[in-house]
Amino acid sequence: MAISSIAQADEAQINSATLSYTVVGEGPAVMVMHGGLGLDHTYLRPYFDQLSDTHSVIYYDHYGNGQSAYPEDFSDLTMERLVSDADALRAHLGHDDMTLIGHSYGGFIAQAYAAAHQDRLRGLALIDTAPALDYEPALSGNEDQMGALDALFSGPMPDNETFRATWNLVIQMYFKDFDPAVGVRLDEATTYSYQAWNAAAGLLGTFNMTGILPDVKTPVWAVAGRVDGITPPDHGAGRIADLAPNATLTIYENSAHYPFIEEEEAFFTDLRAWMSGL
DSSP states (O other), rough: OOOOOOOOOOEEETTEEEEEEEEEEEEEEEEEEEETTOGGGGTTTGGGGGGGGEEEEEEOEEEEEEEOOOOSGGGGGHHHHHHHHHHHHHHHTSSEEEEEEETTTTHHHHHHHHHHHHGEEEEEEEESSSOOOOOOOOOOOOOHHHHHHHHHHHOOOOOOHHHHHHHHGGGGGGGGSSSSHHHHHHHHHHOHHHHHHHHHHHTTTTTHHHHHHHHHSSEEEEEEEEOOOOSSSSTTHHHHHSSSTEEEEEEEETSOOHHHHTTTHHHHHHHHHHHHHH
């Protein structure tokens, strides 16, 4: 595992709300967008901290998630708002451009960001995400895990305790080889937001980048774990690579939804190589 850098969380007033963010390192900007929604940025650390030897690595919690402000009405949580927040945070931190890394749901937001602001991007890394949700996931697990999956996606979560317990069963199916110790560490670091989880699906009701990615000229690194059941390579990274004109596709054979955890060394060797060519 990468050694975690010490960094103090900070706050910025973005679009009239407080966003909690952390910057590790100095240099050209790398912004990392977390998934969920309903989770926060903590599961991305310390893994992406290792890029801080050459870059400013920017983590933040999306509006309505983690330690950032929560709207009174989660209908205010729109994709346009999430994209605007990211660009305003970039500007607040004084960067003219950045490399944007989006994992899972963060990859949906990152694609939407590229559609609106590709002039601000050096590169776009899309990790275990998809250009459209027009397919059926292919997750498999035991009876408890599959029951939790059905509960998670079939109706709203009533509170954070239920969301946390349900998510911690489902996430076991998001790894090729789940390590309970990793699961405990990720869980203990996470601030859960059941309201953001409940709002997340609605934001993707019309999400479809298949007609837009061909116009994204930014270099794209499309990444997937071979056995990812929630964003399978054929429906996710493979399609992104086919659609984006300057895309590179990498599939990690011994990973599912978290290749930066399950195949950390190979993942970051490849990420650095791709970034060096931007």
